[in-house]
Amino acid sequence: MLRLAIQKSGRLSEDSLNLIRECGISFLSASYKLKTEATNFPLEILYLRDDDIPGYVQDGVADLGIVGQNVLVEAGFPGLEVEGLGFSKCRLSLAVPRAAAYDSIENLQGVNIATSYPRILGDYLAERGVKANLHTISGSVEIAPSIGLAEAICDIVSSGSTLLGNGLREVETVFRSEAVLIAHQNLSPEKQELLEQLQFRMQAVRRARRNKYILLNAPVSALDAVKALLPGIKSPTVTPLAEEGWVSVQSVVNEDDFWHITGQLKAVGAEGILVLPIEKMIS
Numbered sequence: 531m532l533r534l535a536i537q538k539s540g541r542l543s544e545d546s547l548n549l550i551r552e553c554g555i556s557f558l559s560a561s562y563k564l565k566t567e568a569t570n571f572p573l574e575i576l577y578l579r580d581d582d583i584p585g586y587v588q589d590g591v592a593d594l595g596i597v598g599q600n601v602l603v604e605a606g607f608p609g610l611e612v613e614g615l616g617f618s619k620c621r622l623s624l625a626v627p628r629a630a631a632y633d634s635i636e637n638l639q640g641v642n643i644a645t646s647y648p649r650i651l652g653d654y655l656a657e658r659g660v661k662a663n664l665h666t667i668s669g670s671v672e673i674a675p676s677i678g679l680a681e682a683i684c685d686i687v688s689s690g691s692t693l694l695g696n697g698l699r700e701v702e703t704v705f706r707s708e709a710v711l712i713a714h715q716n717l718s719p720e721k722q723e724l725l726e727q728l729q730f731r732m733q734a735v736r737r738a739r740r741n742k743y744i745l746l747n748a749p750v751s752a753l754d755a756v757k758a759l760l761p762g763i764k765s766p767t768v769t770p771l772a773e774e775g776w777v778s779v780q781s782v783v784n785e786d787d788f789w790h791i792t793g794q795l796k797a798v799g800a801e802g803i804l805v806l807p808i809e810k811m812i813s
């Protein structure tokens with residue numbers, strides 16, 4: 531049985547659980563239960579603080595984990611990463627009070643900086659020849675300048691509203707992060723095989739999320755133009771309609787291109803365009 535450690539409660543929890551469920555893996559969950567077994571896949575789920583997950587996977591207490599790259603690199607185990615999962619995207623940034631002068635990283639020479647990421651920040655500053663005084667605190671980092679603890683901070687930024695709400699301005703991006711799947715480096719062949727099955731499912735789910743199934747009707751005269759817009763996985767499926775001179779076309783489009791392509795399809799004569807979500811997509 532594989533042991534997967536995920537965050538008990540926080541920014542990663544919901545997306546981690548959704549991904550496992552969309553992989554077709556069922557399990558009971560109750561907030562007070564810190565360990566649960568899947569009913570239809572040899573998987574045990576451990577609910578932990580995210581900071582503890584890299585160490586447990588490094589030691590083999592858990593076989594797999596889902597954590598932010600920021601926590602993984604800070605823990606000093608970047609080699610455990612197996613693949614990016616595309617959620618909890620954020621950046622680790624340096625910020626200073628809105629009114630403070632700032633031209634370049636040189637301005638941080640000798641400055642007190644509060645952070646929960648002394649390793650990542652220390653490496654970033656060392657590479658740029660900057661010596662600052664790092665104060666490690668475990669949370670509410672954005673408060674530090676206003677209480678006189680530090681002149682600058684380095685913390686997670688997503689929308690930027692926490693910085694804004696605390697009178698701070700982002701001046702440097704130190705690290706970009708997303709949630710990643712991590713694995714112990716010496717899994718048994720049986721566990722390695724299960725990991726590959728799980729990755730296969732995760733990739734099918736993630737590919738499906740990025741794409742939509744599209745069906746439309748078009749006059750035969752517009753078919754070449756429609757086919758050029760909808761290359762599909764291999765090529766689009768084209769079937770005749772009962773009405774002479776018309777075809778139905780089915781294909782797959784990337785979510786990012788979707789609105790742009792549907793506009794062009796209408797312009798070349800497509801009608802009755804239907805768009806459906808895809809549950810799993812296996813190449």
Ligand SMILES: Nc1ncnc2c1ncn2[C@@H]1O[C@H](COP(=O)(O)OP(=O)(O)OP(=O)(O)O)[C@@H](O)[C@H]1O
Nearest residue numbers: 537540541542579580581598601618619620686688
């Ligand atoms: N605002 C955000 N937007 C997107 N992702 C974020 C954001 N804040 C944090 N993350 C990502 O989610 C991870 C977990 O964040 P969270 O704030 O839940 O951690 P935590 O408070 O340390 O949780 P824990 O109680 O498990 O230690 C972070 O390490 C980061 O990778």
Ligand SMILES: O=P(O)(O)OC[C@H]1O[C@H](OP(=O)(O)OP(=O)(O)O)[C@H](O)[C@@H]1O
Nearest residue numbers: 541669670686687688689690691692693
């Ligand atoms: O740029 P924003 O969208 O405002 O997000 C950034 C904030 O989100 C995270 O904290 P979170 O809200 O998860 O609280 P925490 O301090 O309990 O981890 C992070 O530590 C920042 O404070």
Ligand SMILES: [Mg+2]
Nearest residue numbers: 579580581582
């Ligand atoms: Mg944490």
